[in-house]
Amino acid sequence: MKKISVVFLAMVLAMGMAMAQKTAWLTQSGTSNSATITQNALVSGDATAIYADQSGNSNSLVSSQSGKSNYVKLTEEGSSNVASMQQFALNNGTSNLGYTNTADVTQSGSSNNVSLTQKENGSGTDYSNNTAHATQSGSSNTFNLTQGSANGMSINASYLVQSGNSNVSGIGQYGLTNYSEISQNNIGNGLGNGNYASLNQVNPTLFPNSTLSASSWDISNSWQDGGQNNILAISQTGISVLQKATSDQDGYNNKTTINQVSMNEQDVISTQRGTDDNIIVSQSN
Amino acid sequence: MIKKILYTLFVLFLFFLYSIMEDSAAGRLKGNLTFGHKTSENKQTRASPADTSQYSIQITGPSNVVTINGKIVQSTPDTTDKKNSIRVSGEGNRVSIIQTDHSSEVTVSQKGSHNQVHISQK
Numbered sequence: 001m002k003k004i005s006v007v008f009l010a011m012v013l014a015m016g017m018a019m020a021q022k023t024a025w026l027t028q029s030g031t032s033n034s035a036t037i038t039q040n041a042l043v044s045g046d047a048t049a050i051y052a053d054q055s056g057n058s059n060s061l062v063s064s065q066s067g068k069s070n071y072v073k074l075t076e077e078g079s080s081n082v083a084s085m086q087q088f089a090l091n092n093g094t095s096n097l098g099y100t101n102t103a104d105v106t107q108s109g110s111s112n113n114v115s116l117t118q119k120e121n122g123s124g125t126d127y128s129n130n131t132a133h134a135t136q137s138g139s140s141n142t143f144n145l146t147q148g149s150a151n152g153m154s155i156n157a158s159y160l161v162q163s164g165n166s167n168v169s170g171i172g173q174y175g176l177t178n179y180s181e182i183s184q185n186n187i188g189n190g191l192g193n194g195n196y197a198s199l200n201q202v203n204p205t206l207f208p209n210s211t212l213s214a215s216s217w218d219i220s221n222s223w224q225d226g227g228q229n230n231i232l233a234i235s236q237t238g239i240s241v242l243q244k245a246t247s248d249q250d251g252y253n254n255k256t257t258i259n260q261v262s263m264n265e266q267d268v269i270s271t272q273r274g275t276d277d278n279i280i281v282s283q284s285n
Numbered sequence: 286m287i288k289k290i291l292y293t294l295f296v297l298f299l300f301f302l303y304s305i306m307e308d309s310a311a312g313r314l315k316g317n318l319t320f321g322h323k324t325s326e327n328k329q330t331r332a333s334p335a336d337t338s339q340y341s342i343q344i345t346g347p348s349n350v351v352t353i354n355g356k357i358v359q360s361t362p363d364t365t366d367k368k369n370s371i372r373v374s375g376e377g378n379r380v381s382i383i384q385t386d387h388s389s390e391v392t393v394s395q396k397g398s399h400n401q402v403h404i405s406q407k
Contacts (some may be wrong), residue, residue, distance in 0.1 A: 021388050023391075025390075027394070030400065033395060033399070035401070035403075036402070036403045037406075039406045039407075040406070048406070112325055200357070254309070
């Protein structure tokens with residue numbers, strides 16, 4: 001009887017697990033196409049996934065996902081494409097395990113724009129695991145990313161590669177641990193000019209106790225290679241036991257600004273190779 | 286106590302089976318798709334006769350409007366996995382899909398210009 005009960009219970013659980021998925025596949029080719037995708041699993045707690053592929057010019061994607069774990073994969077080829085994506089992970093109030101937002105974005109062309117928000121659903125001391133991978137190749141592209149919320153305790157990671165000239169990125173990470181990699185270059189043409197990258201890493205301020213501080217850190221690695229008139233601005237603020245910013249610029253007339261505010265360890269490794277470059281570092285409690 | 290739990294699980298299992306049967310029955314209902322400015326019957330190219338809620342639609346031409354919501358999708362119980370596929374080519378097409386299934390999957394492919402897709406999964 002017990003064996004039958006166990007098997008029966010496993011069947012019911014397996015059916016429930018197999019059902020928990022909302023998936024949308026989108027392929028658009030041409031010009032001036034638009035797509036709006038909304039996935040709302042706040043009640044059911046399902047996982048959500050979007051796979052979008054747009055080729056052509058002036059295409060747009062607007063997506064919103066609310067579920068236990070959210071995934072979006074966007075591939076756009078062409079120019080003047082716009083993507084606005086939001087991911088809201090459910091939370092259980094006690095742990096960040098399993099409550100994830102993940103985004104993989106690839107754009108090739110010029111004048112493309114990506115705006116991505118990844119955070120927990122709710123406010124206060126909620127948790128979420130946020131990861132963003134983005135690659136933009138071309139010129140005059142823009143990438144804006146917000147991970148976590150001001151008083152949340154998220155784990156954030158972002159990996160951005162922009163290849164070309166006059167690209168702009170703005171990244172805000174708000175959580176217990178923040179990790180960022182930014183690479184702006186122009187591998188194909190040898191020069192990457194007029195690129196701008198800003199990074200803001202902030203820890204939660206609601207409960208600045210030693211336990212929370214011990215599990216908190218901010219790390220930034222940034223590269224702007226082979227060009228001129230590039231600007232890099234990094235800010236790390238909060239309670240983390242370690243703030244570490246590493247930057248590397250190659251070319252001339254490049255500028256780096258790093259600002260760290262913390263009671264604990266602060267590390268800066270900044271390298272510039274070229275002429276008429278400028279570095280400003282500020283470290284304070 | 287264990288008997289009560291098992292009885293509850295058994296009732297849930299029966300409900301699951303009922304939902305599948307209900308879904309097949311609901312799927313036999315034919316929905317309406319709008320082509321241009323007139324409403325016509327669902328032009329399904331590879332639809333399963335047993336469950337038309339798992340649709341596959343191919344449309345070619347300008348200014349088509351494909352609306353899939355309401356009766357077929359929304360009336361489907363939350364227990365059946367959906368794998369829907371829509372292909373549209375032309376200009377100015379609009380595809381709107383609303384799925385309220387607990388688990389759902391949809392694929393939309395569009396070729397052309399000034400096309401729109403709206404997908405809502407709740």
